[in-house]
Amino acid sequence: MDTTIELRSDNAAGVAPEILAAVAAAGEGSALAYGGDEWTARLSERVAEVFEHPDARVFPVISGTAANAIGLSAMCPPWGSVLCHDTAHVLRNECGATSMFAGGAVMHGLTGDSYKLAPESVQIAFEATRWGDPHHSQPAVLSLTCPTDHGTVYTPSEVAALVDVAGEHGLRVHMDGARIANALAGVGCTPAELTWRAGVDVVSLGATKNGALSTDAIVCFDTDIAEQLVYRVKRAGHVASKMRFQSAQLDAYLTDGLWLRLAGTANAAMTVLAAGLRQLGVELLNEPQANMVFARFPAPGVRRLEEVGLLFYAMDDEVVRFVTSFQTTDADAREAVRRIGQALS
């Protein structure tokens, strides 16, 4: 095998050239620190335009965990709970960050097919809640991961159905959009349709996994929450003094649909890969609606996949995760299928 094929994670990828160029350009002169610069001003306008929301506010942060936990902390009182799918990143993979930032708020994992929260599950959780009884954490936020950590995607109408249920008890709605561009590219709707038009208040806008260098962001459609975030982001240490370099990345990312093109490339490669896997008779554990697939390879399949030069995550002895990125070409995907076929034979 001459070269390995990177399918471990989209955050193993490099930087999109347009984004690196934007960073380099931003560094030429001096500029006011802490967001008082022209790139950050331009980013604010860009976000309002791309999300078609005049009051949208954007807060660059260094990670998706920061975007999720700080965003949620501005939506959930300390005595509240965040309802999310039982497999959500905010529940499983962030080391209690939301509970810390939200002063001891708790998270409740609920069920739903295809790794997506089901309105019925939320309804059941509501019925089990003793509202107003201070012995019990009060559901305050619904957090949707889109795409999910298992590569499935909510449609705008699925989001709206959940928001409807949540609204019965006044819950706020958060979307963990670490890979939201892949969802948009997959579903083919607008950013507004998937978010605030469907009732979402705050989005964790992922960029790092899809070509950015060093930034994600919180996008907020609610004025009261945004006012809190001004302070919450700062005291979390996420207001970079040279914020212009994050703003320049995000501005380039959202300009002329770059983010959707990058995600489209990743999704297309996944489509090729998934089709190939199916053709090989490999069992897929999720419908690959974005840039991620989980596949089962009866032992000793997993080890043999390593031997043919594929980089991936083994979830256990039999299940592997493949993720494509903006740097994965269709040719890479086809070559990966070829090697998998070889490994299986």
Add this chain to the structure above:
Amino acid sequence: MDTTIELRSDNAAGVAPEILAAVAAAGEGSALAYGGDEWTARLSERVAEVFEHPDARVFPVISGTAANAIGLSAMCPPWGSVLCHDTAHVLRNECGATSMFAGGAVMHGLTGDSYKLAPESVQIAFEATRWGDPHHSQPAVLSLTCPTDHGTVYTPSEVAALVDVAGEHGLRVHMDGARIANALAGVGCTPAELTWRAGVDVVSLGATKNGALSTDAIVCFDTDIAEQLVYRVKRAGHVASKMRFQSAQLDAYLTDGLWLRLAGTANAAMTVLAAGLRQLGVELLNEPQANMVFARFPAPGVRRLEEVGLLFYAMDDEVVRFVTSFQTTDADAREAVRRIGQALS
């Protein structure tokens, strides 16, 4: 005036070319996320070498506030207090970040000449403490800002004298080194001499103000604190998935003395500027031992300084702060002096 001269802050400067090049180079291939990459491995070795300490651990974070607050949270129990100078950034400018990350620990501002904490002040604070009485926050950490936020610098022996006093009651010692390279360049000692050899346990290693693009770091010389930081940095959302881009910056920064050269340029420009100000008869409020000076301009002096094309911070009606950066040339400094002279005449 054809062009303005940037003297507002060193974090208004751009990026050092060596650092931008390092970032670009790191982006060429794919690499494991969350620090499992070769740049981060190399950075670890670099820090151990530069600080001459085999167990030194480094944690890249996005801001000095993050480095300070997360670092301190691993050194101070929730019922403890952090002793620092009354003008310290950790006390005055971080919106309670340390109290949040440290579970409600508090900060006590103490006095000392030249904006530096005096051993006598610490001693007095100790004597006023009811040790072991749970009604009172227990002093647990000494935090030194070096250079101070007023441009003065602790020598290694001044640090050691404070550490001596702190050690009587078992306090840990933290150094806010947002501009530590300027201190090192000013004092002419080694990183080891100013930090762990003098008794410092944790350093907030500034890089952004001195030519980096988007990173600072926590450097830790204590194994127990480092073990905590593994988790504390993550749940604060400061473990970037593409950590290699921060590590590459820090590695370039610390390689072949780049950080000290960049800081030396800033300090040299400040020396020129300060000498010029003195020659003009301007009152300086601090001994400019690094890259910062506070000067008094009887009204309407401040407004006239703006008219001659200088960018600076007005602290009040009469006092201005000038900060030089790695991009400030001696010629810039001379030209600034010329314009100030013109404004005063």
Add this chain to the structure above:
Amino acid sequence: MDTTIELRSDNAAGVAPEILAAVAAAGEGSALAYGGDEWTARLSERVAEVFEHPDARVFPVISGTAANAIGLSAMCPPWGSVLCHDTAHVLRNECGATSMFAGGAVMHGLTGDSYKLAPESVQIAFEATRWGDPHHSQPAVLSLTCPTDHGTVYTPSEVAALVDVAGEHGLRVHMDGARIANALAGVGCTPAELTWRAGVDVVSLGATKNGALSTDAIVCFDTDIAEQLVYRVKRAGHVASKMRFQSAQLDAYLTDGLWLRLAGTANAAMTVLAAGLRQLGVELLNEPQANMVFARFPAPGVRRLEEVGLLFYAMDDEVVRFVTSFQTTDADAREAVRRIGQALS
């Protein structure tokens, strides 16, 4: 029906005469505040004697939630998790108190028959943990509720088996003993056997539900945890200035086996009640090993129970909870059975 029979909860009961007398006696003269009094000193000795542990430390607090949450906060780092049964009070009924006091630590509910945590469940949780990976909360404490919130009891050997598993990964062990006297009376072992001899580090010692006026306590067998509690209890506002009145209650409670006699009365009444229910053919959902039973009454049974003058909690349309207290006589229990029989007929 002339009088109602109180079976809602043991905390609906009044105060044991011995305890009220102790409070009255303690109030006669003046005494140093905040625990510097003779009653608190005597309590410390009493706890050491009753638990047969020379280093046992006792911290009176006003509620079981306080005892649990503050105790756990001294055992679990902010990035840790507390493993407990999925029905545990600390998980379900304390509004996130532990997450708040422990700086954002989280709780994981596990399974086990009879509402008791099974060693196998803990083992499975351990195997699913990515130890040392900061993306994941690290299991740090095992919390056992004894008796459980469903009236079942761990034996010393069951506790020891769980402690054994927990010890493999260095977890601390906490016992929520809100009704521990009922467990001891039920099992017939010594306080030491059920707690520290089986490996428990900290006990939430309930007293209010079993005849005290206004106090529970944290009992701690570990010196390091106790040192933390000195401060943690104070800053939680749980160090009463007139602590002697809590200490006097607890001292009386633990003297000459009063706590066990009170609990024995409650347990005996439950035995009568449960036997009667069985004789009536009522389905019991738990083995009533202490002073609590859950029973199913096909609708409209629950409403009819109210009509015959029983006070109880309806868990849902068909399931009711009966709890006996130190004030429930065997005659009360027999009369309750008689009325239930009447309601069912």
Add this chain to the structure above:
Amino acid sequence: MDTTIELRSDNAAGVAPEILAAVAAAGEGSALAYGGDEWTARLSERVAEVFEHPDARVFPVISGTAANAIGLSAMCPPWGSVLCHDTAHVLRNECGATSMFAGGAVMHGLTGDSYKLAPESVQIAFEATRWGDPHHSQPAVLSLTCPTDHGTVYTPSEVAALVDVAGEHGLRVHMDGARIANALAGVGCTPAELTWRAGVDVVSLGATKNGALSTDAIVCFDTDIAEQLVYRVKRAGHVASKMRFQSAQLDAYLTDGLWLRLAGTANAAMTVLAAGLRQLGVELLNEPQANMVFARFPAPGVRRLEEVGLLFYAMDDEVVRFVTSFQTTDADAREAVRRIGQALS
């Protein structure tokens, strides 16, 4: 000396007979836990009546620290600051409790004569604040201690003057009324006049220091804050299951002016004591407007005071604090003066 005279603290006193009787009476039957009892209902009405405010809400807690810290946590956002006098108990004596409960909010000590906050000090603090700048904790609450920890008292008009200044920036106002009955008895105004009519939103209502057995309370005049307190008090572990015993104490305390009579006794004894000290030529460090005085006794005066059977706190080598309580008779005060005279001769 046959007997010692207790002048250490009012929380060293015993229990008022009326309050002990109320507790005993409340314990006779069974009652719903967690405040669902008739005593708590009656207390709510009593507080509304005594404070002449129909929406006043009362939350019993076990200590003044709890009342202060939990109350403030519902008034101050995590990024806010609490302004108080530099000698305030909330700042000096509560081990960071407010910072913990308020998620890292900070406290700023300000100056003012007679240990009372001066409107000018608040004004200066406001002018030094960079409002809206997230680098800086934003003043959010004014906390007044009345009486102060040095025995001086705010008049209603002094409170109103401070509230006026605070209102300019929308701050909430908290009163630490650990000894508020002594203030009311001293000033001779109504509870309403000293609190909400003067603009106070939340009062920490002390009872323990003035004859209660085991309770203080938060009294809240603001609906939004009260709604938060429902949850905040619970998760702090301060909702006692047998709340009726705290409610019964508070109800008795506030009925028929008992609290003011008890405080009046303490104040009267202090008046006798202070007059006697002045007659002896002893320097008093505060105007004893409630039940506390600080007096200077040139060494070796302090030691000799101990020899004549007085119990008091020595603040340092020369200064002692005397506190009278509801149990201190005028005869006690006169005898204390006689002994002091003897010690000084």
